[in-house]
Each structure stands twice: as C-alpha cells, then as structure tokens.
Amino acid sequence: MPRPRSQASRTAILAAAQALLSEKGFPALTIEGVAARAKAGKATIYRWWPDRASLAADALLSATFQPIPVPDTGSAREDFRRHMQLLSAAMRRDFGQQLLVALACTQENRDLTVAFRNSLWKSLRLALAPAIHRGAAARQIRPNVYAEVLFDLLYGPVILRFLTAPETLTPDYVDALCETVMTGILPA
Amino acid sequence: MPRPRSQASRTAILAAAQALLSEKGFPALTIEGVAARAKAGKATIYRWWPDRASLAADALLSATFQPIPVPDTGSAREDFRRHMQLLSAAMRRDFGQQLLVALACTQENRDLTVAFRNSLWKSLRLALAPAIHRGAAARQIRPNVYAEVLFDLLYGPVILRFLTAPETLTPDYVDALCETVMTGILPA
Amino acid sequence: MPRPRSQASRTAILAAAQALLSEKGFPALTIEGVAARAKAGKATIYRWWPDRASLAADALLSATFQPIPVPDTGSAREDFRRHMQLLSAAMRRDFGQQLLVALACTQENRDLTVAFRNSLWKSLRLALAPAIHRGAAARQIRPNVYAEVLFDLLYGPVILRFLTAPETLTPDYVDALCETVMTGILPA
Amino acid sequence: MPRPRSQASRTAILAAAQALLSEKGFPALTIEGVAARAKAGKATIYRWWPDRASLAADALLSATFQPIPVPDTGSAREDFRRHMQLLSAAMRRDFGQQLLVALACTQENRDLTVAFRNSLWKSLRLALAPAIHRGAAARQIRPNVYAEVLFDLLYGPVILRFLTAPETLTPDYVDALCETVMTGILPA
DNA sequence: CAATAATCGAGACGGTACGTCACGTCTTCTT
DNA sequence: AAGAAGACGTGACGTACCGTCTCGATTATTG
Numbered sequence: 001m002p003r004p005r006s007q008a009s010r011t012a013i014l015a016a017a018q019a020l021l022s023e024k025g026f027p028a029l030t031i032e033g034v035a036a037r038a039k040a041g042k043a044t045i046y047r048w049w050p051d052r053a054s055l056a057a058d059a060l061l062s063a064t065f066q067p068i069p070v071p072d073t074g075s076a077r078e079d080f081r082r083h084m085q086l087l088s089a090a091m092r093r094d095f096g097q098q099l100l101v102a103l104a105c106t107q108e109n110r111d112l113t114v115a116f117r118n119s120l121w122k123s124l125r126l127a128l129a130p131a132i133h134r135g136a137a138a139r140q141i142r143p144n145v146y147a148e149v150l151f152d153l154l155y156g157p158v159i160l161r162f163l164t165a166p167e168t169l170t171p172d173y174v175d176a177l178c179e180t181v182m183t184g185i186l187p188a
Numbered sequence: 189m190p191r192p193r194s195q196a197s198r199t200a201i202l203a204a205a206q207a208l209l210s211e212k213g214f215p216a217l218t219i220e221g222v223a224a225r226a227k228a229g230k231a232t233i234y235r236w237w238p239d240r241a242s243l244a245a246d247a248l249l250s251a252t253f254q255p256i257p258v259p260d261t262g263s264a265r266e267d268f269r270r271h272m273q274l275l276s277a278a279m280r281r282d283f284g285q286q287l288l289v290a291l292a293c294t295q296e297n298r299d300l301t302v303a304f305r306n307s308l309w310k311s312l313r314l315a316l317a318p319a320i321h322r323g324a325a326a327r328q329i330r331p332n333v334y335a336e337v338l339f340d341l342l343y344g345p346v347i348l349r350f351l352t353a354p355e356t357l358t359p360d361y362v363d364a365l366c367e368t369v370m371t372g373i374l375p376a
Numbered sequence: 377m378p379r380p381r382s383q384a385s386r387t388a389i390l391a392a393a394q395a396l397l398s399e400k401g402f403p404a405l406t407i408e409g410v411a412a413r414a415k416a417g418k419a420t421i422y423r424w425w426p427d428r429a430s431l432a433a434d435a436l437l438s439a440t441f442q443p444i445p446v447p448d449t450g451s452a453r454e455d456f457r458r459h460m461q462l463l464s465a466a467m468r469r470d471f472g473q474q475l476l477v478a479l480a481c482t483q484e485n486r487d488l489t490v491a492f493r494n495s496l497w498k499s500l501r502l503a504l505a506p507a508i509h510r511g512a513a514a515r516q517i518r519p520n521v522y523a524e525v526l527f528d529l530l531y532g533p534v535i536l537r538f539l540t541a542p543e544t545l546t547p548d549y550v551d552a553l554c555e556t557v558m559t560g561i562l563p564a
Numbered sequence: 565m566p567r568p569r570s571q572a573s574r575t576a577i578l579a580a581a582q583a584l585l586s587e588k589g590f591p592a593l594t595i596e597g598v599a600a601r602a603k604a605g606k607a608t609i610y611r612w613w614p615d616r617a618s619l620a621a622d623a624l625l626s627a628t629f630q631p632i633p634v635p636d637t638g639s640a641r642e643d644f645r646r647h648m649q650l651l652s653a654a655m656r657r658d659f660g661q662q663l664l665v666a667l668a669c670t671q672e673n674r675d676l677t678v679a680f681r682n683s684l685w686k687s688l689r690l691a692l693a694p695a696i697h698r699g700a701a702a703r704q705i706r707p708n709v710y711a712e713v714l715f716d717l718l719y720g721p722v723i724l725r726f727l728t729a730p731e732t733l734t735p736d737y738v739d740a741l742c743e744t745v746m747t748g749i750l751p752a
Numbered sequence: 753c754a755a756t757a758a759t760c761g762a763g764a765c766g767g768t769a770c771g772t773c774a775c776g777t778c779t780t781c782t783t
Numbered sequence: 784a785a786g787a788a789g790a791c792g793t794g795a796c797g798t799a800c801c802g803t804c805t806c807g808a809t810t811a812t813t814g
Contacts, residue, residue, distance in 0.1 A: 002784040003783085009786070027296065032774060041787045046776070077374075100295060103351060107288060108215070113352065121352050145373045149345070149364050153373075156344030157337070163291060164301065164309050176337050184372025185333045185341075186265075190763035191805040197765075220795060229766040234797070378789030379779040385791075403672065408769060417792045422771065453750075476671060479727060483664060484591065489728065497728050521749045525721070525740050529749075532720030533713070539667060540677065540685050552713050560748025561709045561717075562641075566758035567811055573760070596800060605761045610802070753814100760809070770799075778791070783784105 005048070012038040013045055017059035022097065026104040029056055053109035060101055061119050066090070070127055076135030081178045083131070084154055088174050091162050099159065125151050153181050193236070200226040201233060205247035213285070214292040217244055241297035248289055249307050254278070255315055264323025269366045271319070272342055276362050279350050287347070313339050341369050381424070388414040389421060393435035398470065402480040405432055429485035436477055437495050442466070443503055452511030457554045459507070460530055464550050467538050475535070501527050529557050569612070576602040577609055581623035586661065590668040593620055617673035624665055625683050630654070634691055640699030645742045647695070648718055652738050655726050663723070689715050717745050 016037035020029050029052055035042045049055040068090055071082045091099070102120055106113045128151055135141035141150075157177050161169045204225035208217050217240055223230045237243040256278055259270045279287070290308055294301045316339055323329035329338075345365050349357045392413035396405050405428055411418045425431040444466055447458045467475070478496055482489045504527055511517035517526075533553050537545045580601035584593050593616055599606045613619040632654055635646045655663070666684055670677045692715055699705035705714075721741050725733045 004785085006785070030774060031776085035787090039787075041785095041789085042776080043778085043788095044786055047785085103291065104295060106351070107292065113354075117353055139375060141373050142371075142375045145368055146364055149361075149368050150373060152345035152348055152365065153341060153368060156346070156348040157340035158344070159348055160340055160344035163294070165305050166301075173337070176334055177340065180333055180337050180341060180372075182372050182374050183330075184368075184370050184374075185329050185338060186370050186372075187327060187330045189761065189807055191765080194765070194805095218795060219797085223766090227766075229764095229768095230797080231767085231799090232765060235764075377781055377787065379781095379791075382791070406769060407771085411792095415792080417794090418771080419773085419793090420791065423790075479667065480671065482727070483668060489730075493729050515751060517749050518747075518751045521744055522740055525737070525744050526749060528721035528724055528741065529717060529744060532722070532724035533716035534720070536716055536720035536723055539670070541681055542677075549713070552710055553716065556709055556713050556717060556748075558748050558750050559706075560744075560746050560750075561705050561714060562746050562748075563703060563706045566756090567809080568759085570759065570810090594800060595802085599761090603761075605759095605763085606802080607762095607804085608760060611759085755814080756810105756812090758810095760807105762806085762808105763804100764806100765802105765804070767801075768799105769801100771796105773794105773796075775793080775795100776791105778789100780788085780790100781786105782788100783786075 009040055009044055013040050014059045014062055017055050018063050021056060021059060021101055026056060026101045051109055053105040053112055056101055057105045057112050057115055060098060067127055070131045072134065076131060076138065076140040077182055079131045080154060081175065084158065084174045084178055085171060088158055088169050091158065091169060096162055197228055197232055201228050202247045202250050205243055206251050209244060209247060209289055214244060214289045239297055241293040241300060244289060245293045245300050245303055248286060258315055258319045260322065264319060264326065264328040265370055267319045268342060269363065272346065272362045272366055273359060276346055276357050279346065279357060284350055385416050385420055389416050390435045390438055393431050394439050397432060397435060397477055398473065402432060402477045427485055429481040429488055432477055433481045433488050433491055436474060446503055446507045448510065452507060452514065452516040453558055455507045456530060457551065460534065460550045460554055461547055464534055464545050467534065467545060472538055573604055573608055577604050578623045578626055581619055582627050585620060585623060585665055590620060590665045615673055617669040617676055620665060621669045621676050621679055624662060631691055634695045636698065640695060640702065640704040641746055643695045644718060645739065648722065648738045648742055649735060652722055652733050655722065655733060660726055
C-alpha cells in the first residue's frame with residue numbers, strides 16, 4: 001500500500017498559488033515560482049495538476065469566495081439594484097481580479113470552461129435565484145422571463161464594462177442599467 | 189535624419205502576426221516566430237512595438253474587420269434581433285477568436301484598454317448607433333434609454349455566454365434575450 | 377539530493393569546445409555553438425562554467441597535452457638546444473594555437489591566470505626541471521642560476537617571437553638563442 | 565573635386581577609441597561605442613578602418629607612447645639592468661595594458677602583426693640598440709652576440725612573466741634575470 | 753559664386769549571440 | 784510510494800553589436 005497523497009503539500013501549493021495570483025496576477029503564476037514558495041518539488045505539482053491553468057483554477061476555487069449579498073427588501077427591483085451596486089463595488093476590489101484569472105484559465109485550458117461553469121458561475125447564478133423567485137412569486141417579475149437570461153442581462157453588461165472600460169463602471173451606470181432591465185426599452 | 193521606417197518591414201511583420209494569431213491563437217504569437225515568418229530581425233519588432241500584446245493589438249486592428257451588418261427593417265425590435273443573430277453567428281466563426289485575442293491583449297498590457305476602446309469597441313458601438321437613433325425617432329424606443337446601456341444590454345450577455353458557455357449561445361437564446369431587453373422584466 | 381551532474385553531458389560539452397577551438401580558434405568558441413554541437417542546453421553550460429573563457433580553459437586543460445620531450449644526452453647544453461628546437465617546431469603546429477587560446481582566456485577572465493599557472497605553466501616548468509638538475513649536478517650549470525629564470529630565458533624569447541614575428545622563429549634563431557643563454561653576453 | 569576626409573572626425577574617432585581602450589580595455593572597444601563617443605556615424609568608421617582591431621591598433625600607435633629610457637652609465641651591464649627595471653615598472657602601469665591591447669589586435673587580425681612589428685616592436689628594439697652598440701664598442705659585450713637575440717633575452721622573459729604571473733615580476737627577479745643574461749649559465 | 757559630389761551624422765535594417773527564465777521530464781536521496 | 788531538490792534539453796525572452804544600407808545636411812573644391 002502506497003503512501004497517500006500529502007495534504008500538507010497540497011495545501012501549501014494551493015496557498016502559494018493563491019498568493020502569487022493575488023499579488024502579481026495570472027501571468028506571474030509559474031510552476032517554478034509556486035514550487036519554490038511552497039517548498040515543493042515541481043514534479044509534485046505536475047503529478048496532481050495537468051497545467052498551470054488547472055492549478056490556478058483550483059487555487060481560485062478553493063479560496064473562500066466572498067459571496068456578493070442579495071438583499072431582501074420586499075421589492076425585486078430594489079433587490080437587484082442593490083445587489084448590482086455591491087457587485088460593481090466588489091469588481092473594483094478583488095472580485096474583478098479573480099474574474100480575470102478565471103477568464104485567463106479558461107483561455108489556456110478549454111476543459112476548465114466546464115469546471116468554472118459548475119462552480120463559480122453556478123454559485124453566482126444560484127445566489128441570484130432566490131431573489132428572482134421571490135420577485136416572480138410576488139408578481140413583481142413577468143412570468144415568462146427566464147432566470148438565465150435575467151442573470152446575463154444583469155451580469156453581462158457589468159462584466160463587459162469591467163473588461164473594456166472599468167472606470168465607467170459607476171454607481172450611476174449601474175442604476176441606469178437596472179432601470180432599463182426592469183422596464184425594457186419599448187415605450188409604455 | 190536617419191533612414192525612415194521601412195513600410196515593407198512593417199507590413200510583413202503585421203501580416204505574419206495576423207497569420208499566427210488566426211492559425212494558432214494568441215499564446216502562439218511569439219516575437220521570434222513573427223520575426224522568422226516576416227524575415228525581419230527581432231530588434232526591428234522591439235524597436236516599434238513595446239511588447240507582443242501591442243503587436244497583436246496592432247495586427248488585429250489593422251486587419252480588415254468584417255463589420256456585423258445592422259439591418260433596417262423599419263422595426264427597431266426586428267433590427268436588433270437580426271443583428272444579434274448575426275453577431276452570435278460571427279462569434280462562432282472568427283469574430284469570437286478575435287474577441288479572445290483582444291481580451292488577452294488588454295490583460296497583458298493595460299495600456300491597450302484605451303486603444304481597443306477607441307477602435308474596436310467604438311466601431312461596434314457606432315455600428316449600432318443608427319439603428320438606435322432610428323428607433324428613437326420612430327418612437328419605437330423609450331426616449332430615456334441610453335444608447336451606451338442598450339449596447340451593453342445586447343452585447344454583454346452574448347459575450348458573457350460566449351466566454352463561459354459558448355455552446356449555449358443558440359438562436360433561441362438570442363431571441364429570448366432580445367425579447368427581454370425590449371419589454372423588460374416588469375409585469376405589464 | 378538532486379540528480380547529480382551528468383558526466384555524459386560534461387564530456388560532450390568539453391569535446392565540442394575542444395573541437396571548435398582547434399578548428400576555428402578562440403573567437404569562434406560561442407556558447408551556442410558548443411551547446412548545439414554537444415546537443416546540450418545553454419543553461420547546462422552556464423550552470424557549470426561562468427563564462428566562455430573558463431569553458432575554453434577547461435577544454436584546453438582537459439585535452440591530452442602532448443608534452444615536449446626533454447632529451448638526456450649527457451650534455452645540458454645539448455639537452456636544452458634539442459628541447460628548444462622541438463618546442464619551436466611544436467609552436468608551428470598545434471602548440472602555438474593552444475598557447476594563443478590560453479593567453480586569450482586569461483585576458484577575458486583574469487581569474488584564469490592562476491588556473492593556467494598551476495596547470496599548463498607548472499607542467500612546462502616541471503618538464504624542464506630534471507634537465508636543469510642534471511646539469512647542475514654534473515657541474516654543467518653554474519650553481520647560482522635559478523631554474524625559474526632559466527626557464528624564462530629559454531621560453532620567453534621563443535614565445536615573444538612567436539607572438540610578434542612567428543616566421544622568424546627558425547632553427548638558426550633557436551640555436552643562437554641557446555648559445556647566448558649558455559655563455560652569456562659578457563666577453564670571456 | 566569631392567570633399568576630402570574630415571580630419572576632425574578622424575581625430576575624434578581615434579580619441580574615443582583610445583579613451584575606451586584605456587578605460588575598459590580591448591573587449592569594450594565596440595564600433596558603436598566609439599561612434600557614439602566620437603559623435604560619428606558608424607559608416608564613417610567602417611569607411612576608413614576595416615575592423616575594430618585595425619582601429620584599436622591605429623588608436624594605440626597614434627597615441628604618444630612614453631618611451632622607456634635607456635640610461636647611459638658607461639657600463640652596459642648597468643644600462644640594461646636599469647632599463648629593465650624601468651620597463652617592468654612601466655608594465656605595471658599603462659605599458660602592460662597597451663601590450664595586452666597590441667596582442668589582442670594581432671590575434672583578431674593577423675595582418676596587424678606586420679604593422680606592430682614595424683612600429684611598436686621596431687621602436688622598442690631601436691631604443692635598445694644604442695646601448696648594445698655602446699657595449700659592443702666598449703668591448704663590454706662579446707662581439708658575436710646578435711642584437712635581436714639580446715633584445716629577446718631581456719624582453720621575452722619579462723613579457724612572459726607579465727602574461728602568466730604578473731605579481732612575480734619583481735625588481736629582484738629583474739636583477740636576477742639581467743645577471744644571468746650577462747654571465748650565461750655555464751660555469752666560469 | 754554657385755554647382756556639385758563625396759563625406760558626414762544618424763540610425764533603421766536583417767542578423768548572431770548573449771545570458772536569463774520557465775517549461776516539462778528525469779534521476780537521486782529522504783521520509 | 785510520495786516528496787524535495789534540482790539537473791537536463793528545449794525554446795523564447797529582451798539586449799547588445801555586427802556590418803550594410805538609406806536618408807538629409809554639410810562642406811571644399813571646380814566650372
């Protein structure tokens with residue numbers, strides 16, 4: 001019976017990877033750097049992770065994500081608005097950086113698309129789901145609105161602006177965005 | 189006073205970069221590869237581009253972008269729907285690949301955010317602007333809808349899905365998205 | 377703890393360096409050339425030799441130097457004369473080339489002065505020592521002549537001519553040189 | 565009718581070359597460095613000198629050499645001894661550095677052997693000639709001693725030691741050397 | 753006194769080699 | 784067996800110079 005995998009080593013490697021990611025970002029995450037910082041051998045890393053994208057994804061996902069709260073004010077409109085304001089604030093902090101790492105990972109290793117969909121994106125969508133259901137139940141949301149589409153309508157624009165023009169991701173923009181999502185663009 | 193910059197060299201370098209980008213993608217764009225393919229010296233590339241991200245951006249932007257048509261059917265609703273269907277189709281072809289290159293560039297060199305905003309994104313926004321203005325003039329769009337926000341509402345979700353779950357970017361999804369953008373999510 | 381140094385690699389690198397030195401001389405000894413010829417990585421060379429001068433010195437010294445014979449005729453005068461004739465002949469062959477390499481090495485890396493003094497020059501001096509001792513024991517050499525000085529008197533002029541006017545390093549010159557060393561320049 | 569060669573440029577280039585040689589030695593003498601320092605174009609240097617060795621030789625030889633004095637004490641023995649002491653002292657100063665440059669030049673460009681033989685070495689031999697002739701005339705030197713050989717016997721050992729073990733080039737060594745050259749090594 | 757033609761500065765160009773870094777694989781000893 | 788340490792071949796990095804080649808600006812004759 002072989003010696004089992006060393007949990008101490010695994011933990012140290014993931015911690016080192018997280019540290020490098022948050023300090024210098026994805027391009028600075030080298031296997032040699034992680035090995036040196038974690039006092040691990042390179043071969044140990046290669047034994048358990050196929051490439052640095054997988055390691056980064058693992059490090060990112062095993063970090064304790066600070067979930068973005070979804071308030072429950074009784075008004076779906078207000079719930080969404082406040083949540084999006086919190087999201088855009090988090091974007092300017094560490095959440096944006098983490099998002100960049102996630103996108104970089106999926107570009108280096110297409111297999112990770114599924115992993116992230118089943119973890120990061122799933123949890124984000126799940127977090128918003130209760131508010132959507134509350135709104136539907138309270139007849140504050142039209143019944144034929146898909147939750148998937150609604151999530152994309154809220155997160156898509158914010159992420160697009162973050163990627164292409166982060167300094168325009170202002171509270172006023174977020175308010176205008178939410179307002180337009182609520183009422184649509186057709187005349188009354 | 190010195191010999192002026194060689195346009196032949198510049199053209200060959202950009203062509204080589206474009207070829208490598210479309211053949212193997214951004215990670216395969218090495219300076220040495222471009223130099224070899226363009227029969228240029230590495231120093232010539234470094235003389236004119238600070239890093240490979242800038243070179244990639246230049247190659248991308250000097251390529252003839254195939255603009256996504258915006259039909260003029262008389263109905264803003266239908267104009268947007270058809271444009272988004274064309275966009276999602278282009279995403280599955282080369283436009284998605286180009287988008288990935290653009291995002292990769294801005295992650296490697298933050299200065300390029302501005303460059304892309306003033307070229308790629310500006311032209312995309314401008315392309316949609318006439319349809320928006322037509323809709324507003326024809327009172328098919330509520331007057332207090334910002335063009336910026338409307339663009340984000342259409343492009344943001346499509347790009348988000350392309351990045352995180354490209355196989356779900358179906359025509360049905362695009363129709364549902366446009367419908368929701370038009371009518372909003374509030375009950376009638 | 378790590379994998380020990382590969383002797384195969386070390387040998388191949390030194391052999392490649394020797395080959396380049398004897399084929400094209402010191403200026404043609406490039407690290408990349410050695411690496412290519414030895415099928416080794418550049419990093420492996422830099423790991424073990426600080427610069428190309430050290431590598432050249434190592435290659436030179438680990439080559440099997442053909443020692444210049446010192447005959448034993450019973451006459452110190454004749455021993456020296458014949459040895460110097462052999463030396464000047466060797467100079468015109470490969471020994472002169474090797475000497476140039478040695479001098480080039482010590483000019484590029486001053487640390488190598490000591491290395492060569494303790495190897496190449498030491499062995500040359502040692503080779504001559506027995507003949508000197510024989511001559512002294514047989515009272516064919518005045519007792520207050522230093523071996524160090526005698527060596528310099530024989531080798532210095534030959535090397536000087538080799539460096540500055542190699543085609544004048546003729547047998548007649550060597551004979552005249554030895555004769556003058558033996559009897560001095562003062563009148564009888 | 566054409567414009568003649570600019571002497572100002574020639575002078576500036578040689579001055580820059582001399583400065584670089586004495587500051588950092590032959591390996592630091594790059595064409596680009598000389599051009600920058602002399603505010604000259606690279607092509608101007610290549611137009612008038614075939615390679616850097618020729619430029620270095622020209623710079624060296626057009627510098628005002630400080631000749632090593634040859635005293636006239638009435639005793640050839642003493643004249644030689646004092647001259648050699650002055651020579652070994654100069655070796656430790658700039659003359660040694662200049663000698664190294666000269667040797668480096670002839671190794672890079674064999675054609676320069678003749679140039680140096682006709683300038684540097686000729687002037688050194690000529691400087692010693694009067695003392696030799698005085699000694700011969702005064703019957704302090706045996707008549708069948710060749711001036712060429714005598715020069716080599718004095719300079720060869722000193723240069724050999726300078727190249728291989730400069731710190732052993734002491735006044736005592738020089739005295740012992742001269743003594744042995746005078747009286748030879750045979751027993752009285 | 754222009755006209756003119758080689759010279760000059762500047763530096764762009766295609767190259768070669770530099771010395772460094774990280775890759776992913778491997779071999780060794782230690783735990 | 785698993786792990787640390789790190790040597791190995793490989794390949795790209797960004798830099799320094801090479802020697803050649805335009806450029807426009809600068810002169811010292813000569814028509």
